[in-house]
Amino acid sequence: MTGGRYLGVDLGSTTAKAVVVDGAGKILSSSVVTMGAVSRAGMQRAIDQALGEAGLTESDLQGTVSTGYGRRLVPGAGRTYTEITCHARGTAEMVPGVRLVIDVGGQDSKAITVGDDGLVRDFAMNDRCASGTGRFYEVLARAVDVPIEGLGDLALRGSDELEVSSMCATFAETEIVSMLAEDQDVADIASSVHRAIAARTLALVAQVGRYTPVVLTGGVARNPAAVHFLSRALDAEVTVPAHPQITGAFGAALLARDGDRGRPVATDVRGADEMFPRPRGHAHDGHDCSGCDGTLGPGTVDLGTVIPAWR
Amino acid sequence: MTTTAPTALSAPSTEPRTERLAITREGGRMIADYWEDLFVARESGRKIIWYNGGALNPMFQAAGLAWCHGEAFAARLAAQRLEGPAQLAGAEYGYNAELCSYSRTHLGCAVLTLKGSEEPDSGVVGLHDRADLASKLPAPDLFVNNYAGCSTGQQWDEVSYRVFGKNVPIFNVSHPFLWGNRPDAGYLVGSEWDEASRYVRDQLVELIDFLEVQTGRPFDYDALSESMTYIKRAGELRREGLDLCKATPAPATFWDWISCIAPINFLPGNQALVDYFQNVKDEIQQRIDAGVSGVRGEKYRLYFDGIMNWNKLGFLSRKFAEHGAAVLAGRYIQNAFWQEPHLIDTSDPLLGMAQHYLLCPTNHGSKTLEHLTLRDCESYGIDGIVFHSTRTCRAFTGPQRLLAKSARDNLGIPSIFFEGDVADASFYKEEILDSRLVAMLEAIDVARERGDHRRAGHGAEVAWPT
Incomplete structure (x- = not known):
């Protein structure tokens, strides 16, 4: 020591x-x-x-x-x-070697590009509301009446084809309640909301560039469905410490x-x-994820690949 | 892994670090006197015109009218945090909170002006004090709209016209958007520019006919030339003062220039206006000579893109200064308000006036905006850009992501975005700006320590985008 x-x-x-x-x-x-x-x-x-x-x-x-x-x-x-x-x-x-850090905290989310030296190159943050943040997942868990710890497993069991329009944490709850009133399956609702949040995070990433390797941090990284849908949205492996x-x-x-x-x-x-x-990773290679059981295994990392999203 | 610890910003300085220009207090007095004079204009026998958009005041001055620029009054209310009664009145009348808060505030003033005389005790309007500044505007005798580049602005006076029962004469000046896409296009050059300039100039001739009919007097062209002579000189002095602020450290900041908007935007063209801008320039030169900077301990030089958040003017100036950040330039300052005085021919000023109305910073295609932004970042040696994502002004915010990307790709300088509004404080979130600003400054420190930060302004020629 x-x-x-x-x-x-x-x-x-x-x-x-x-x-x-x-x-x-x-x-x-x-x-x-x-x-x-x-x-x-x-x-x-x-x-x-x-x-x-x-x-x-x-x-x-x-x-x-x-x-x-x-x-x-x-x-x-x-x-x-x-x-x-x-x-x-x-x-x-x-x-080591990470190029894009996506951190989803309680009330904000960030996309940070990192240099060889582990320091910030560029960043973007959600700019006005709790969309796509830990708070949003808490709202979802409360609305579908499952503990926050079980939300990811629930979402991975569902189909993600329901339309989720609102990314406002308050109004999304109303939308979820409406889906429940229509007797939609709670797993499908949870899955669809996770997909919508991942799409929102992708928009954040677009502001700094889609670099790999990608690491997801913050409390939301403990949610396997969040990792799964983010990996699918990015079409890239997402590693979780x-x-x-x-x-x-x-x-x-x-x-x-x-x-x-x-x-x-x-x-x-x-x-x-x-x-x-050993960092956990979740790769998405374009295959159909509907049968995924959410088990996160170690994946390979593609060091140094740079794919600016706006080009 | 080998790293460098970035210079910690730690807690911002608690010592005042701003040195605002003293002369702007005189400007404040001139503005206050102007409004007080407007409030009693009818009593002195003058007709009152309400208008929005480009600075038509020299024409109104020549026509012997008293003039009220709606945006300017909304900005004044917001700067004094007195916008509440007008916005409540506007909401009660039916204007949505997502509507441009300038227009929402001014339309609320229209409601207060109207209801104050017709229905003094009705609804929310009846709750406010009749002595509130928001309810002091005298009713209009005429409307003119002169708005470029903003669809809300172009309909604003038409809506005021309806609030007043379609009983007040109105004249609309139409402005083509300057796309900048023709092969010969460029800033202030090309066939699109020439055609648009003549098109608006011809409408100003018609506006003069309208004013003659409404006032019952021949238009005084000599008075217009005289007024524009003063305004051209004031504009030149303003530009010279702005250029002096390219010095390092900068002797004055963007916030000082924000305080100088009202005089150049709507005060009468006269010797007092010229004297004011001469004094502004002189104070800046004195600061350079004495080694006084606008922000003590200037460490970062920033560009501010976005229309002003008037509720937060003093607050923002202090916030940036606390971190040693001198905000020096911005689209709202460098690219608006008689910013190209060489275009004005004082013997025949209509064309140059028309061209300035077209040069509204919301009326350019992205190529021109990119050109102007990069040019100003270069000439002021900018380290980073702060984008004020103005919630209810989409005309200004629409191209901001493009500008951020262009600055990063072409100049290598970072940007942050924060949300706020021109006249509605509820859209501003302190932590959003605070965390992003500090993070950007840390990132600049990191880049400096690693030797690859490139402050703009090392002589690169900013070419017209292809």
């Missing part, structure tokens, strides 16, 4: 995440705390858990960087960065480490390998 301890905190709209790394960038501990909304208490719990797991106190830290909507609320943070920079940095560390929710906090911790050293350093990725044994 290399000297120095660095904390990254990602205070998002619905969850607080904290990661502690050592001087080599190896992850020593991490935590994810679900909040109702941005909350100092939730943030502190995430920090305490991560520090406790690493056997540290705040006085042991050489640097702290915060990110996320609540980044300026984090006590002791020497610096803040936006989620854009941190997700790119953390994801590039977990999945084993712990996609902490990429922002991990990136923040790495930036704390980078900043403390003052100069770029080579990261010991063994820590990440231990923490994230």
Whole structure:
């Protein structure tokens, strides 16, 4: 273990995440705390858990960087960065060679293109509403009355041929209720909504270019149907890190480490390998996905292929 | 993996970092005096004309009329956060919240003006204070519409005409859209430009006939030439002042120039107007001489594309400055408001006036917009573009994605988008702008540290797009 301890905190709209790394960038501990909304208490719990797991106190830290909507609320943070920079940095560390990071958080979604050095080239974010974000999936889960954790499996069992017009989280709920009133199958509804959200995400990707390899991060990456439909929409494999929710906090911790050293350093990725044994991937090669059981197996990565969507 | 930690922006500076031009306060006083004079124009025996679009005020000045530019009044209400009563009145009358908030606000003012005299206690309109600024506009005696490039704008005065019961004379000037597609097309050149210029100029001759009939007086061509002589000089001084802001660091910012829109857009053409812009230019030159910059610690130079968010003028100027970001240029400043004064022949000003009405920044095809945007990004040494995706102004926002892509492909500079509106604060979301702005500045830092950030402005010739 290399000297120095660095904390990254990602205070998002619905969850607080904290990661502690050592001087080599190896992850020593991490935590994810679900909040109702941005909350100092939730943030502190995430920090305490991560520090406790690493056997540290705040006085042991050489640097702290915060990110996320609540980044300026984090006590002791020497610096803040936006989620854009941190997700790119953390994801590039977990999945070396990534060129496009799609992060779907609680209330926004982002498409970030990444350079060889793991830093941001370009980005686009949803610009006005919760369409295609974690909040949208929560609305769907509530409307079809399934736990959020079971939503993806439900969607993968259905047919995706229903028309879903609204991408407004509020009005989509009305549309879903109308479909239920028409006695449509809940699995078909869930599947169709996932397809529509993936199409919306594709529009976001079009603003920065469809580069590969693609990595999906954020809480929504834990939803296998979201990965499946995004892969189909992009016509490309979509890789999911084993712990996609902490990429922002991990990136923040790495930036704390980078900043403390003052100069770029080579990261010991063994820590990440231990923490994230093998990225999961889901490839779409144009075949009919209707029979897919949603099992996500490791796939191949196509390093360096660049396919600007607008050309 | 080897990386460079980008320069952290950390929390924005809490120290004031803006140095707004002091002279703009004088402009504010001139504008306030203008409106106060308009409110009592009828009492002084003048007829009142309501109009929208290009700056026809020199013609009205020559015709002895008092003039009310609807957009300008809506902007003033929004800048003072006094637009609420007008928008409620407009909503009650039936105007949808997705309608251009300039027109929605001004049409609400029309409703307030009308109802104030006819139905003082009715509905939501009856709830507001009659002393509200929004209800102070005197009723029109004439309407003229002079809008280019915006379908809502072109119908705006026609709708006001209907609000007032079709009892007020109206004249519409029609403007062809400048597609820029003919083989000989270019900025200010080509057969399309020449034909469109003559077409609008001929309508201005007819407008003069209309004004003569309505006022019962012969039109005073000498007065028009005199007024346009002052406006041409003010326009020249404005351009010279804008050019001075290409200096690094910039002595004044886009926000200062936003504050200078009202004087150039609708104040009377006279010596006071020329003096004002001479003073603006002089203050900028003094700043250059003294080494004073519009944003202390200028670190980034940005371009702002979009019509102004008047509710947020001061707020936005501070927000960008907090990050060391000097917003220096924008389509709304560089490419509008008597921006090509050399076109004006003061002895026969109608053609040059017509051409400026055609040069409304919503009236160009994408080739011209691309040319102008890249040209200005180059000449001001721009690091990135902020697109104000103006919710109810689709005429302005329509080509923005094309412009962002062109800037990225041709100049290598990044862009962000945020949503807001001209006169409806409800469409603005703080976190949307904040997170995107900081992320873009971080990305610029990363590119700089890695040695591949290319600030625009290194002498590249911006050619006409092919």
